[in-house]
Amino acid sequence: MSSLLETKIAARQHALREQGLLRQRKVLSVDHALNTNASTSSPRFVFEGRAYVNFSSNDYLGLSRVPPLAEALHLGAQTYGVGSGASPLVTGYSDAHLALERELCALTGHEAALLFCSGFSANTALMKTLFDQHDIVVADKLVHASIIDGLQDSGAQLKRFLHNSLESAERLLARHQTSALITESVFSMDGDCAPIFELSALCRQHHAWLIVDDAHGFAVLDGYKKAEPAKLIDVQVVTFGKALGCQGAAVLGSQALIDFLVSNAREYIYSTALSPANAALALAATQYSTEHPELQQQLLENIKLFKRLCREANVPLLGSDTAIQPLIIGDARQTLQVAEELRAAGIWVGAIRPPTVPVGSARLRITLTAAHAAEDIATCVAQLAQVLSRVGVPLVTERQAADDHR
Numbered sequence: 001m002s003s004l005l006e007t008k009i010a011a012r013q014h015a016l017r018e019q020g021l022l023r024q025r026k027v028l029s030v031d032h033a034l035n036t037n038a039s040t041s042s043p044r045f046v047f048e049g050r051a052y053v054n055f056s057s058n059d060y061l062g063l064s065r066v067p068p069l070a071e072a073l074h075l076g077a078q079t080y081g082v083g084s085g086a087s088p089l090v091t092g093y094s095d096a097h098l099a100l101e102r103e104l105c106a107l108t109g110h111e112a113a114l115l116f117c118s119g120f121s122a123n124t125a126l127m128k129t130l131f132d133q134h135d136i137v138v139a140d141k142l143v144h145a146s147i148i149d150g151l152q153d154s155g156a157q158l159k160r161f162l163h164n165s166l167e168s169a170e171r172l173l174a175r176h177q178t179s180a181l182i183t184e185s186v187f188s189m190d191g192d193c194a195p196i197f198e199l200s201a202l203c204r205q206h207h208a209w210l211i212v213d214d215a216h217g218f219a220v221l222d223g224y225k226k227a228e229p230a231k232l233i234d235v236q237v238v239t240f241g242k243a244l245g246c247q248g249a250a251v252l253g254s255q256a257l258i259d260f261l262v263s264n265a266r267e268y269i270y271s272t273a274l275s276p277a278n279a280a281l282a283l284a285a286t287q288y289s290t291e292h293p294e295l296q297q298q299l300l301e302n303i304k305l306f307k308r309l310c311r312e313a314n315v316p317l318l319g320s321d322t323a324i325q326p327l328i329i330g331d332a333r334q335t336l337q338v339a340e341e342l343r344a345a346g347i348w349v350g351a352i353r354p355p356t357v358p359v360g361s362a363r364l365r366i367t368l369t370a371a372h373a374a375e376d377i378a379t380c381v382a383q384l385a386q387v388l389s390r391v392g393v394p395l396v397t398e399r400q401a402a403d404d405h406r
């Protein structure tokens, strides 16, 4: 007889399979032939013996394969060892961590920073530690799962405003005495940007903190950066696993906030510190990204090229101007089918389904990087147009998609 848990697991997996929502990992390997010269070939990997062009990575600047950064990691490991050996408050915090924190503060204007092993733990730690049942927190409808999980654990009252709607946010701020408003700089599944300047003004007016998850904006999005983020944003979470091409995250804010987190954030206190080698790598990647603005330029050109070719081929996108280019299909199974057909043509794009995105808005999430070659972008769009018309997908137009968000 099966145990209670075996029965539960089998039933839940069966239900997910039936709905086309079962998640499975794929074992990828390196395409040695093509990855030797990262500056001239698009990002590729091998799956089950076949090479694919990767349009599904958050390595927006292509930094994960840049030789000087591999050297920085190597040097960091030689200097500090391969692990931190303890939690930060024991003996896991070194001058490598401090140097990275200082660099991040210098770049953003915040007073202090705290490092975490991932953006997920940075967000949950921040939310759980900062808020309790006495707080009312207002958040964009589309904020990341890690923010929602942390807020749920905190016991704070959560009020959601309509995605990127200033009117909706203002209504909530006017109605409730709000501790903080939370948004993302670039939304991970839609690729659109929050109105940071306007939200900042609203928060000032209502004496609420503005907290921005900058996972997909840090090191790539210029706009509000020119105005110095710390002047607009009270707490900024940056991650190193996207545009910086490596791993880890930081919470940036006032010295008082960081001191408070050091004393109270359980994820920080009771977890092995980010390795100093990874801190040295993230520092080198941060510096590399600022010393090589041509990578951001190349990324922008690749985004423009992709959008132009999609327009010419009547492939309707959501209207994003960032590296994240969603194409809403709606039905989860059809989305998987389109992604599979693209794979048959050697193009790998993400098929994003509920619960990651709302039911009925399953989508392809195509991500562009500075490392993509123009011919691969052209092939991607040509295949996309062919597959969509072959599969007969009822496409959601830009206008319909915008309406869905209201």
Ligand SMILES: Cc1ncc(COP(=O)(O)O)c(C=O)c1O
Binding pocket: 117, 118, 119, 120, 121, 123, 144, 146, 184, 188, 213, 215, 216, 239, 240, 241, 248, 249
């Ligand atoms: C908006 C956003 N915040 C936070 C995270 C978590 O960051 P990490 O991948 O470093 O855990 C992600 C990544 O998936 C994200 O998209």
